[in-house]
Amino acid sequence: MAMKHFTIQDAATMYGVKEWGYGFFGINSKGHLEVYPTRDENLSCDIHEVVTHLHKKGIRTPVTLRFPQILATRVTELNEAFHKAMKEYDYEGDYQGVFPVKTNQIKEVVDHIVKAGYKYRYGLEAGSKAELMIALSMNLHAEALVTCNGYKDESFIRIALLALKAGRNVLITVEKMTELPLILKVAKELKVEPLLGLRMKLNAMGSGKWESSAGDHAKFGLNTQEILDTVDTLERRGLLDSVQELHYHIGSQITDIRKIKAAIKEATRVYAKLVKRGVPLKYLNVGGGLGVDYDGSRTTFHSSMNYTMEEYAADVVYTTKDICTQEQVPVPNLLSESGRAIVAYHQVLVVDVIGLIDTTHTKYRVELSGQEPQILKELAYTRDNISVKNFAEMYHDAITQKDELITLFNLGYLGLDDRAKGEILFWEVCRKLSRILSYKSLKYIPEEFQDLNKSLADKLIANFSLFQSMPDHWAIDQLFPVMPIHRLKEKPTLSATLCDITCDSDGKVEKFIDLKDVRDEIPLHEPKSGEPYYLAFFLVGAYQDTLAMRHNLFGSVNEAHVIVNEDEDFRIQQIVPAQTTDDVLKSVHYDPDELVEGPTRRRKISANSDANEALKTALTEQRKLHTYLEMN
Known part of the structure; x- marks a missing residue:
């Protein structure tokens, strides 16, 4: 039987756009995210086209998009809701x-x-x-x-x-x-x-x-x-x-x-x-x-x-x-x-994915020659023989075998090549188990396997700071909808979590919305070489701006205020540039002039004056740029 073609309706269901979007967001025939600022289908624009337009003007992601018409819509809806109720009840x-x-x-x-x-x-x-x-x-x-x-x-x-x-x-x-x-x-x-x-x-x-x-x-x-x-x-x-x-x-x-x-x-x-x-x-x-x-x-x-x-x-x-x-x-x-009900919907944060962390060795497969240590043979046997009939027993064997692998390595009986092969074999067992657990014929999945998909999830690196743009997710586990703004006619091939670019292990998104529960991962597409892959976080208009933190001295992001016109057109009403490196350094009481001169003035460096001048030039240029990664 041929596989069902993935449609934009499938994407809308997968990401729950109709439910949380409240009529303000949808997916168009191109497979791009669409915004309807008055909740009227006759007035809309393509968010991917907005981001592309800004990119051509030199406004790079991460970027906050504000839709003032959504603010006006929410103010009107609140007031009219009360007036309607007062009329209905003769108040x-x-x-x-x-x-x-x-x-x-x-x-x-x-x-x-x-x-x-x-x-x-x-x-x-x-x-x-x-x-x-x-x-x-x-x-x-x-x-x-x-x-x-x-x-x-x-x-x-x-x-x-x-x-x-x-x-x-x-x-x-x-x-x-x-x-x-x-x-x-x-x-x-x-x-x-x-x-x-x-x-x-x-x-x-x-x-x-x-x-x-x-x-x-x-x-x-x-x-x-x-x-x-x-x-x-x-x-x-x-x-x-x-x-x-x-x-x-x-x-x-x-x-x-x-x-x-x-x-x-x-x-x-x-x-x-x-x-x-x-x-x-x-x-x-x-x-x-x-x-x-x-x-x-x-x-x-x-x-x-x-x-x-x-x-x-x-x-x-x-x-x-x-x-x-x-x-x-x-x-x-x-x-x-x-307050929250008025401003939450109007603000969308768009970020670019800049890399993928392959934590489970998905790009590798081990074929044994027969000369490997016994522990590798045992792991290979588990990988090749795990099935719907024995998956629990075999998985327990794999856990024991992995522990033994690390013990043997720490005692000096295995080399790096052996350890690498053993780790790959273990994750192959886990991926095969995940496929087994997805079989519809399984009526019951033991609790110990509930978190398996989370451990198998890929990690995508997104060019933003969680602490600057969504501090409530870090601080109080507030959930915000997240999804790609394009490629929504393609079936996602990854099950992923997100990492930001801060040097903090808490700089991650590992909890996602779901109609029935909280998800530990989200379906996303594998980034294509040379092409941007954009994700957006929604409903971030309440509290996030002021609660933002300068962790790692990542400052505010670029900001664009977008007015949607008829015929699926738009205009950029205002652009607020991101904070520069100068801005954030001054905010923590540094003098940027001193920081540019410091590397050469405070140390006796005489080996390469040309390098010193080049360093000074690079530092001077960085002062004018925003604090996020400059991706092509």
Whole structure:
């Protein structure tokens, strides 16, 4: 029977594009990855063509591609989801979102979000003085809110209150009791009545990696008694009208919609009880946590979510109205601080594969002459006779034989040639076993063989730094979708993991998304000599830019902002060059001029002045270049 031809539909299924891509990504008839920035199939462009175009302009990989239209789409979808739910449930309040700047502080990103959100009176949330300066500089709608969260000192509070006095809608969230006297002191000095929010600690918890950020032991927020004490203090001072908002946050990337429902029920009860006590609350802020389905599984797994944005908005709106109706109080205007869901999709990291590490000797096969040591004959026998009937026994023999091989070598009874042949024979046994385990006739695979494919996986070297471009994968095991951006009409022949170019054993990607589980390897193509092979990491738009680390002094990568036009065309709106070697050296307090002169000035080198000058020239040229490998 002829083998089935590999199709782009097969590739889409293999990499799960339809599931995690959420309509923003697909595969075109060329077998290239396509982006649909408005989730409209009539507006798209070929990502491989974008990378090729940039390469011709001298912008090499690794490169970050930003799609501003995706940002606009996500801002619109979030606001419309709430407006649709409010219309459906006859909700008499309003919705205003704020984007938390901490999620992605890149100027162009915030600019695009503010522009897209202007008609929705979409605001910004600042958690530091620097972020507040960013928020106040933006061209926000006159009614848009700037919310100030996190711990604050007097200068933070002063800037916020001065901005309020100047006409901006700046709302200060009280995170702890000691902040309130300071806020009131500065407000009195400036002769301005503050706009205040009260952040409460809910009993309800989130789900996923950040569920411990809520509850009784949360870092931020006031407990019930502290909220009552704050209300009493403000009432005594005649400032109760300044309390505009009740706020809570139960964690980032909430995976389970039931947790969201539980939190909004509890929070709305607190809101209603405070309103009944005479607190003139205007807003209920449901915080962040709206998730992103990184693996496309629609589950409560930490890299997924079991709900949609529309379900999220509908549940928040319905539950709030239901509780307020029970309590017979007016519904609040709703605020949310979704960040991850807004920015994750807009950013794609494209890297080039620069090599393959053959850890299992796939390019070699051993044929014995009969004169080899007995241990090699035994390994060869195991390789030639392992079958579906005896694979467990034979594999155990191979493990024992390999151990004996190393022992004999260490005792001096075997030479290097013998050791090399023995290692090749062992891996031949493993590869044959892997093929046996793939037989459909096998109803049960023993647990000891579950990790075999991982040990057989090839290692592809990709020209990037995991610590610079995807620190969350290293730090908290965050999964990001990864796949080739071309050759998607070809069936992959490799089962691989990825290594970056840092001098760190942790600089690797060995966990990949899967609809049913986490994969230890991913199907990829064998690189062709003289041709680039590009891989892309997706959904990296949230947090990765600012959390990036300069491990090995690899700096930021090249960046291109891409606008998709009709007729599958595109234009490069902006290019942000990668950090140069000069940039990263200065960031750790070196003087590049001294480093260029150092090799010749600090040592008494007289042997070859021409070489010294050539070295100086090479170092001078490198100062202007980016820190990644320059591949042809």
